[in-house]
Amino acid sequence: MKRALLSGLLALGLSSAGSAEMNMATAPASGPLSAAASLRDDAGKVTGNVKFSQQGMNVKVDVTVSGLTPGKHGMHVHEYGRCTPGVDAAENKVVAFGGAGGHFDPGMSANHDGPDAGDLYGHGGDLPMLTVGEDGTGTASFTTQKVSLTGKNGMLDRSIIIHSDADDYKSDPGGMSGERVRCGLIVRDNFAARNYPLPGPQDFPEGVAYDAARGLLFTGSAANGDIYAVNASSGQVSLFSKGGAKGRSSALGLKVDAQGRLWVAGGATGTVSILSPDGAPIATLMSPPSPDPYLNDLIPTPDGSVYVTDSTRPMLWRVRDMKIEPWLDLGQTPIKYGPGLNLNGITATPDGRYLLTVQLNTGELWRIDTQTKAVKKVMDGLNNGDGLLLDGQTLYVARNADQVIAKVQLSADYDSGQLMMEEPIGGLRHPTTLALIGGDLVVPQSQLNQLPSGIPETPFVLTRFRKF
Template sequence: MSRTTRRRWSAAVLAAAAGLVLTGCGHPAEPTPAPRIDTAFELPGDRVYPEGIALDERTGDAYVGSYIDGTIYRNTVGATRAEVFLPSGTDGRRTANGLRVDRAGRLWVLDSTAGVAVYDIDSRQLRARFDVPGTGDRFVNDIALGPDGTAYLTDSRRDLIYRVTPADLDRALTGAGHGELSPAFDLASVLEPHGPDAYTLNGIVADPTGAYLLTADSTGGDLYRVALTPDSTPIRRVNLVGGELPLGDGLDLQGTTLRAALNTNNIVSTWTLSDNGYTATRTAEHHDDSLGTPTTLVHDRDRVLVVASQFDRGGPLGPGTPTAPFRVLAVTGL
């Protein structure tokens, strides 16, 4: 059954957005309604703990990965319950973080301790794999695809962004099917100081013009702009107006609208970017415990799909028992 909840906007955002603004006639403006939260679809299993989500723009199908065991689920358009697409242990994977579907119909699946696996969706066959270089600590977390097909991956333990270019992928596809991730950007020198056990770079999105990337620092609560074209400051902290991104996890970019999931805070927030991406102004922030520790989100037509991970209920972030079934939420009005 679909469950609908309506909760509160943060008081500051509600006041700024509507409640205290007077119209030209001197009357109070109508309050902005709170977003509506429904179940988009359920995930089978009692210990799914989903982390990443991707949409296939060709079909509208959604893919979700289990952080706990690496199972990949597919939900077809109109279905209320997802099915297993790639079982746990497929090609040796036992975890799944960020997911993306490229224009050629390939599913990119991040393995936090190994790298990224690239699957052909139609055949479900592994086509290529790129491994993290070296033997040190690593946590490959999220992925964005640039307009030219280049993949960018964050490493939350090394403060790095890796890059897989179309040429890199072609070499793997026509060769042994294997490659190594290439570090493209090192943000260690610009991030806020943090302890040795901190997890930093997390969600990442690519500007559709190919000018820059945006990535969230979960520990510092900051957003960083990484230039992909010539810029006097190649890596800079974005000026956040109206708030920060504490525990910032997944990001979604739709035009100049940036959405962020703040995981254990049970918050989704909306920001408007300046044309150059140097400034982001918070336009709304919504807290609701039913978000279930949201790890990421993606826009799908007139709604936003939000992954309710329940990581803090017997998962990687805390003790307890999850509420069955695990769900992906549909949020409208965000």
């Protein structure tokens, strides 16, 4: 790396190192989740509101709005949290509130249907109609399981739209319900978080790591291997290492070691990359050739080892002295590999005695003794478990497709755990990994579910929030 770039990185990071633990947003509220949306017309005037309250598996929805024509009006949750003009794909023209995109469709049904149809058969965002009286005022109150404030069908940070006409509950894509006449962003009550936007339209950030000495966050693209440095205080972003350096075409799990070097798991390339503190490539280590490698995450330990998970080959790898070697044949342990992605996130106890790793396709959390190689199941129930972060006896788990962060309380010897709560934060989009900044957590909203051919919501962001 040129001296000028190194100087820039030092300025970017060291200027904020002392203030990295900023006074962040409120912690997640206790009690049932709730949210609200202020309904605006196309001039921006607020003419109503919607309140949402999570009640078990149901969401209670209460709508009040004025200034509409009498009769029935279609009402839907839309994909994006943007009440801006944009192109309506159905009409291929710019319309009011077109920035909200199409109907929210978590079941990928690609079909418009009624408010009682399951998400596999109709859009999750297909809600009951709103009835407006002769005075132009409409009210509605109902419960639904079509959408939620948490989980795979979570609607936080999306939008709710009221249309000019009735919904026929059958015509694709919008039920012939006419123009978009009111729009509101669905915002969680009593909660705030900070987003760090990323510049690339195809970033798909998967890993995140924090260098406390310089106040820098690092995140890497699963799609092209680009790695960014983000000033945790100012949010300023710079390209730390361009994808393709020494063959790095994908960047998954990231960790910063005690020397300030950045370690990068290369996914299907079967590689581990090491970058110097100034971003220069030190080495790219290739795991032994075999079919279908997938090096997913890694963790340095105090003895100088770096342990690496492989999600498709039943082997735990170890890097020592810049050589990657097979360390534990998982086929000889209670961990049984199956279809899909297996071991994923990995972390270690502060002394390096135990590793904790989660199996994405089974939801099982495992403890591995680095001295004896003994393997013990800690708990079940962490389906779609991706990245892990250990904070004392608390383990945070990013559960990607479930769009929540799980909090697990571990026993003193890390051999059992209890799920304490699951947090959707402000509305997560396929969260993958976690980093800790003082009392805050940071998670990439990777949107890996949109790879390779989906339409991601941009800009991609890292989201920072208080620990819970």
